[in-house]
Amino acid sequence: AQSVTQLGSHVSVSEGALVLLRCNYSSSVPPYLFWYVQYPNQGLQLLLKYTTGATLVKGINGFEAEFKKSETSFHLTKPSAHMSDAAEYFCAVTYSGSARQLTFGSGTQLTVLP
C-alpha cells in the first residue's frame, strides 16, 4: 500500500524567505510523485511531477522538488516566497500501472507574511 505524509499542516514564511514544504511517501515499488496547489474554493493545479529521470524537478511559479529515494522524500521548495504563493499544497503518490491512481497527503496550508 502507498501513503503520503506531509509534515506540518500549517507553514508560515515571510515574503522573500525560503519556502520548504515536506512530503514523505511510502511505496513498495518505485513511486510517481506529484505536487498540487489549491487556492480557496478552487480545484487542484499541478505544480510539478516526478516519474523517472532527473531527481530534481522544476515546476511552475518557481517551485522545485527533489526526489530522494534514500529518505523517501519529495520536499517542495521555492527560494523566495511571494504573497501570491499563499495556498494549500498537496503531495500525492502513485506508481506505474496503478489502477488506484493518486493517494494524497492531508495538505499543508502556506501563509506568506508581509
Next chain:
Amino acid sequence: DGGITQSPKYLFRKEGQNVTLSCEQNLNHDAMYWYRQDPGQGLRLIYYSQIVNDFQKGDIAEGYSVSREKKESFPLTVTSAQKNPTAFYLCASSIGLYVSNQPQHFGDGTRLSIL
C-alpha cells in the same frame, strides 16, 4: 480551452433528498474521478471510471452513486443514505486509468451543504 466543468458551484441539500453534481470534461480523457475534500483530511476517492459504462468504488463510496453514459460526463449523486454530505467535491480526469505518470486535471469543485 480544454478543461473540466463542475456545476453548480454551491449546492444545498435538504434532509432525505438526493442531489446530483455535474462534471463534464472536453479533454478527451478516458478516466474520470470523484473526490471528497474535508478540512485537514486531504482528498478521498469516492468513485472512479476507466471507460463508458464502467466505474469502480473508491475508499468512501457508501451513500454515493455515479454513472458514465458518455465519455465526457461523470455525474455524482449524493443520496439520502450519506449522513454527512457537507464537503467540497472535486471531479478530475486523466488520460487513462493505468497511465500513472500523467497527472490528473481537476475541476473547480462543488461545495455541498445541508439545509
